[in-house]
Amino acid sequence: MAPLPGHGSRARTRAAQPAGAGTDAENAAPPKREWVLPPPPGPTLQQRVEKRERELGLRCSDVSCGLGPTDDDPEPALDVDVTKIPQVGIHRLGNNEQDVCDHRFHLACLVSAERVAGWGDKDVGENGEVEVSCPVCRAVGCVTKQEWDEGVAALA
Numbered sequence: 001m002a003p004l005p006g007h008g009s010r011a012r013t014r015a016a017q018p019a020g021a022g023t024d025a026e027n028a029a030p031p032k033r034e035w036v037l038p039p040p041p042g043p044t045l046q047q048r049v050e051k052r053e054r055e056l057g058l059r060c061s062d063v064s065c066g067l068g069p070t071d072d073d074p075e076p077a078l079d080v081d082v083t084k085i086p087q088v089g090i091h092r093l094g095n096n097e098q099d100v101c102d103h104r105f106h107l108a109c110l111v112s113a114e115r116v117a118g119w120g121d122k123d124v125g126e127n128g129e130v131e132v133s134c135p136v137c138r139a140v141g142c143v144t145k146q147e148w149d150e151g152v153a154a155l156a
């Protein structure tokens with residue numbers, strides 16, 4: 001059986017709709033837009049952010065600096081001014097006035113990084129030096145026993 005011609009259109013024009021009730025809903029529907037995946041944030045941006053944070057003193061040279069902002073915890077330690085936490089370089093063995101590299105670390109970050117690297121249990125040298133390896137460039141040097149203990153205490 002063929003559908004009755006014209007029935008549908010007659011029904012549509014006959015319907016009395018209150019003004020503004022959206023009788024043109026079909027026409028008003030927005031055209032489907034093609035969904036384009038936004039480009040993922042590259043490591044470059046992340047690196048730029050971390051570099052900036054280092055310049056501000058929010059983060060030390062440690063790649064996993066626990067004191068700077070992280071994705072999980074963008075504003076850690078609100079009661080602590082991270083920029084005021086001292087950072088130390090890794091000293092030349094036997095000469096604490098010179099550093100073996102330009103990297104500087106929060107003591108807690110350094111102790112933490114040394115532990116991860118398997119340098120955790122330290123023998124204190126005769127001069128009160130604790131041998132460490134730079135977590136960034138692997139240069140071997142030392143920190144003073146006092147600095148090491150400060151880092152250990154800060155982690156506790």
Ligand SMILES: [Zn+2]
Pocket residue numbers: 059060061062065066067068105106109
């Ligand atoms: Zn740090």
Ligand SMILES: [Zn+2]
Pocket residue numbers: 100101102103134135136137138139
């Ligand atoms: Zn270094």
